[in-house]
Amino acid sequence: xxxxxxxxxxxxxxxxxxxxxxxxxxxxxxxxxxxxxxxxxxxxxxxxxxxxxxxxxxxxxxxxxxxxxxxxxxxxxxxxxxxxxxxxxxxxxxxxxxxxxxxxxxxxxxxxxxxx
Amino acid sequence: xxxxxxxxxxxxxxxxxxxxxxxxxxxxxxxxxxxxxxxxxxxxxxxxxxxxxxxxxxxxxxxxxxxxxxxxxxxxxxxxxxxxxxxxxxxxxxxxxxxxxxxxxxxxxxxxxxxxxxxxxxxxxxxxxxxxxxxxxxxxxxxxxxxxxxxxxxxxxxxxxxxxxxxxxxxxxxxxxxxxxxxxxxxxxxxxxxxxxxxxxxxxxxxxxxxxxxxxxxxxxxxxxxxxxxxxxxxxxxxxxxxxxxxxxxxxxxxxxxxxxxxxxxxxxxxxxxxxxxxxxxxxxxxxxxxxxxxxxxxxxxxxxxxxxxxxxxxxxxxxxx
Numbered sequence: 001x002x003x004x005x006x007x008x009x010x011x012x013x014x015x016x017x018x019x020x021x022x023x024x025x026x027x028x029x030x031x032x033x034x035x036x037x038x039x040x041x042x043x044x045x046x047x048x049x050x051x052x053x054x055x056x057x058x059x060x061x062x063x064x065x066x067x068x069x070x071x072x073x074x075x076x077x078x079x080x081x082x083x084x085x086x087x088x089x090x091x092x093x094x095x096x097x098x099x100x101x102x103x104x105x106x107x108x109x110x111x112x113x114x115x116x
Numbered sequence: 117x118x119x120x121x122x123x124x125x126x127x128x129x130x131x132x133x134x135x136x137x138x139x140x141x142x143x144x145x146x147x148x149x150x151x152x153x154x155x156x157x158x159x160x161x162x163x164x165x166x167x168x169x170x171x172x173x174x175x176x177x178x179x180x181x182x183x184x185x186x187x188x189x190x191x192x193x194x195x196x197x198x199x200x201x202x203x204x205x206x207x208x209x210x211x212x213x214x215x216x217x218x219x220x221x222x223x224x225x226x227x228x229x230x231x232x233x234x235x236x237x238x239x240x241x242x243x244x245x246x247x248x249x250x251x252x253x254x255x256x257x258x259x260x261x262x263x264x265x266x267x268x269x270x271x272x273x274x275x276x277x278x279x280x281x282x283x284x285x286x287x288x289x290x291x292x293x294x295x296x297x298x299x300x301x302x303x304x305x306x307x308x309x310x311x312x313x314x315x316x317x318x319x320x321x322x323x324x325x326x327x328x329x330x331x332x333x334x335x336x337x338x339x340x341x342x343x344x345x346x347x348x349x350x351x352x353x354x355x356x357x358x359x360x361x362x363x364x365x366x367x368x369x370x371x372x373x374x375x376x377x378x379x380x381x382x383x384x385x386x387x388x389x390x391x392x393x394x395x396x397x398x399x400x401x402x403x404x405x406x407x408x409x410x411x412x413x414x415x416x417x418x419x420x421x422x423x424x425x426x427x428x429x430x431x432x433x434x435x436x437x438x
Contacts, residue, residue, distance in 0.1 A: 041396050050345050053338030054393045054403070060331050061399040072330040099349040105381055106189045107292050110277065111285050 031067065035079050038062040044080065048089045050099060148172050148179040149198055157202040157212055158183050160192075164202065164212035187296040187353050216297060275404040276387050281415045284380060287422060291377050295353045300426035304363045306375025310343055313376055313421060317413050335406050342389055343371045343382050351381045376414060376421035383411060 158167040171182040202208040347370040
């Protein structure tokens with residue numbers, strides 16, 4: 001975790017293209033700060049389960065909005081890697097339940113009405 | 117004028133009460149005709165529906181059965197008396213099909229599908245109840261703008277649901293009718309598969325934007341992931357279970373077997389699933405726009421993506437030596 005402070009010096013972390021376009025130090029701090037803020041909405045534990053893609057999507061959106069540039073999925077994952085060992089993350093238990101109940105598909109009533 | 121309609125309404129109510137009492141009389145109350153868990157055919161309006169007895173209760177010397185109509189929203193679950201239920205026998209299934217056939221003829225003469233569903237709701241009080249709640253919910257939804265304190269889940273529901281393309285809604289109803297009412301199945305494997313369709317959409321998107329759009333790519337991956345998990349868990353009608361066990365074996369992904377018909381069902385479930393992601397409002401709105409764009413893509417290619425003919429399951433079963 002000590003490395004975190006010196007993360008800006010480790011060029012391997014971010015793709016060269018985007019890293020070079022940033023005015024170093026400060027933007028890196030800003031970037032990490034925003035990422036940590038985003039994690040409030042999107043806990044890293046959710047990056048493992050069935051919802052992971054949409055959580056990642058949410059992170060991409062959050063960073064794009066707050067830093068005003070596009071972030072690729074890989075970029076976000078590499079950023080996260082500065083703080084977490086993603087391999088070690090475990091999915092939350094409750095999300096298994098979302099999909100284990102073999103319930104039958106039922107079309108909501110509203111689909112049967114001709115609305116317009 | 118107003119008073120006359122009032123009298124009518126209250127008169128109707130008491131009539132119903134009396135009828136209920138009449139039905140109760142003279143019933144053999146010693147033994148229930150159906151047990152909890154029994155599969156039955158239940159009259160709802162003029163048609164018979166497959167149903168499951170979930171609870172039974174003896175009320176004033178009459179057995180009452182709480183039934184769930186299979187393939188129907190739980191909202192339709194209700195208590196019924198013996199005379200609404202038939203045993204699930206071949207003969208009664210034939211009867212069910214006959215009623216349906218007449219209904220289809222009837223329907224084509226009248227103004228289409230909606231009649232059928234009005235008739236399904238013919239049971240007066242249940243229907244009235246449902247209409248009330250529906251209009252309530254709708255009123256609420258209209259008022260709620262994104263940004264109010266409404267839960268995010270709701271706004272995701274309203275956007276995806278309210279903007280759901282009409283022809284795709286019809287597609288879903290046809291799908292429902294083919295599978296649950298006519299006992300037909302989509303022939304598997306489908307072409308294009310869910311995988312193919314999602315890839316094609318990404319290509320279509322890349323052409324339009326002139327670059328690979330990373331957030332779209334992530335959304336499509338997410339849809340594929342949801343689809344594979346959700347298909348066995350919540351996207352199948354009960355009559356499709358056997359087919360699933362037959363066609364999806366080992367570590368085959370459902371998204372490489374099933375096609376647009378089942379993908380579309382996923383979109384019906386998406387608001388529910390996305391609620392677990394707990395996305396912030398802004399991102400969720402953006403996501404919904406993307407999802408709607410995918411729906412529009414499905415709609416544009418409706419004639420090529422969706423099966424126009426469903427397999428008659430009976431003949432398919434017959435050809436296979438089970």
